[in-house]
Amino acid sequence: MGPFLISSSFAGLHMIVLDQHPPKPLRPMAAPGAVARLVAHRDWLGFWFMLPAGLILVALLVYPLGLGVWLSFTNATIGNAGRFIGLGNYTWIFGDETFLHSIVFTLAYTLIASSIKFAVGLYLALLLNKRLPFKALIRSIILIPFVVPTVLSAIAFWWIFDAQFSIISWSLTRLGLIHHNIDFLGNPLLARACVIFANIWRGVPFVAITLLAGLQTVSPSLYEAATIDGATSWQNFRFITYPLLTPIIAVVMTFSVLFTFTDFQLIWVMTRGGPVNATHLMATLSFQRAIVGGSLGEGAAISSSMIPFLLAAILISWFGLQRRKWQQGSGA
């Protein structure tokens, strides 16, 4: 709908302008050429308006993506263009234990972090939608984890979970609860939990604030009517809030899943994929192999392997969205 709306309203504007300043034909105008007609045609106008954005997308997204996919079929190293080796990189990485682990961990990381981010984010949004004292202040505080640059928060977490200087270990030791430092980032399982925790901490505000925006579009009169009919607060949520919030949830969770799946900075700063490659996501492993290790082709194959997963995530949410009536314009 978007482009049509824009094009027709622009065309309307154009006509008004013409009406105000009618051209004074001195002689009969020649019939406009095909190109001129294409430029001016109202059905094509939308296309022309979208063209610059399209070109930017091609230059900044399609070209690098294409280059990445091409590199994944070569044995390129840094400073050496390499030659085409077919599926060589792919057969190699799919026999590589570290890579297979990184797929499993990336999926687990995305699934666990996204679900918890959704649950906590929704809870916070519902809470913030209530009448609270100092509402504005609390809302801005909630946003802090999202506002702090990722690298800074990652460094902070790195310190919080440090093997020797962890504030958590220190406090628990002082309280007499433990006698040895907790090996947060040295133990593979704990390290995985720690990076997931850091990702949740960072991602919750985005979910919470976006859902809060959605909640505020729900008309209070619906709740009033339901309450008069004797609906409980759970029924209010289940039959009013949740259905009206679904479209926003779909959009927020699509973004959240994509961001989580492609996360890089948190892991790289906190663990560099360690201990013993236990916390490598596909993105960090790709960087390790391509830029640190120098095998551009192999790194590109790893990052290209992320594409099917990302496409799947987008398609799921796309078809999930399509089933909704609101999208066909018939209202929620």
Added chain:
Amino acid sequence: MFNLSRRSLIKNAGLTALAGSASLEGFARAWAQTTSWKPEPGASLQLMRWKEFIDAEGKSFDAIVAAFTKATNVKVQVTREGLDDVQPKASVAAATGQGPDIVWGSYSLPQLFPTKCVDMTDLADYLGKKYGGWTPGPAAYVTSKGKWLGLPIATNGNYINYRTSAINKAGFKEVPQDFDGFLALCQAMKKNNTPAGFALGHATGDGNCFVYWMLWGYGAHLVDDKGKVVINSPETAKALEYAKKLYPTFISGTPSWNDGSNNKAFLAGDLYLTGNGISIYVAAKTAGEKGDAKMKAMAEDINHAYWPTGPVKKIAELQSIYPMMAFNYTKYPNACKAFMDFMMEAKQYNQWLIDSQGYLTETLKAYDKNPVWTMDPKAAVFRDASNRCGVLDGMNVNPQKAAESIADFVVLDMFARYCTGQDTLKGSIANAERQAKRLFG
């Protein structure tokens, strides 16, 4: 070859950086008249180096840069990155053809992109002739088929750092120089709750030096002289078993350590023996000189020892080489060479070695006589870092692949996998063998 007497050098060491740079300038102007590498008109340079572990070393470096600029009018903009970040950033620069003109990094950095380096053979020959020749170990890290891809500016000696009181309490007078004795020492220290610890995370310097010491100590190698992958051997298994026995004596968290972790843990009094440069001792000493009594006591307690010799019965240790290279996309290759020449000349280099207090070891033989090695007996072991430095496996056959093997931590990960129980002995070796075969196969 030396313009300064030992006495005046020692005196210089105590002077402030400002006064030091004033004395550099006179020499710098004279040097600029005679050097074979005249900077291009209007040249300016960007240089990326690792962030210094010793303040005085960094200041001394800056003084050299300032004197060079005064003498040649070539501005040098220095950026500093964490040691582990230099190589990735240099790789990006090499791939995109944009970035710093000169990079000072670690190990075989220039070998990762041999086609992107300015050929330094003429400069290396000139310096080698003038200063008694290059030490072979470090030189091997930057030469490929007779061509110098950079200069091995210095070696960062990596040796055992220990607290004398802790090893005494464990019943040892000094660090045993054999593997079994060393294991017994670490076990005794663990019992006393004064543990040892070596990095098993992706610590470029400390981690690699630690694991190669065990690998080579048993006579095991990633690839042999002909480039054949030989990591799957009984010797490797022995080295891994040794590491597996050593690992439980460590302080917890070493699989998550980077290059700075052991420094911090040691200075905090949690760690009593580790493998590191001299930087821990220097940090304690400097703080002590500034009036920190606790650090002063610690500095007095710290000492250094060679890596014990393994069953192979010969010196077999890896050292962190710090090579400097120029990218061939630079508009000012002569200015790059002029800078590197200037830095390596006796007037600058001697003072720089003194200021780095044993952290940097010379790679040109003439500088052996530098007073830094006798000023403080605790620095003495670091003098031999360049001479004792082994050459990475595969360097003689395919330097680029050898550089990739250490950049991707093939050996380090093998040890870490087995020590931490992530993998079996066979599994860890097989994994490393698979990676090595991909590189050298």
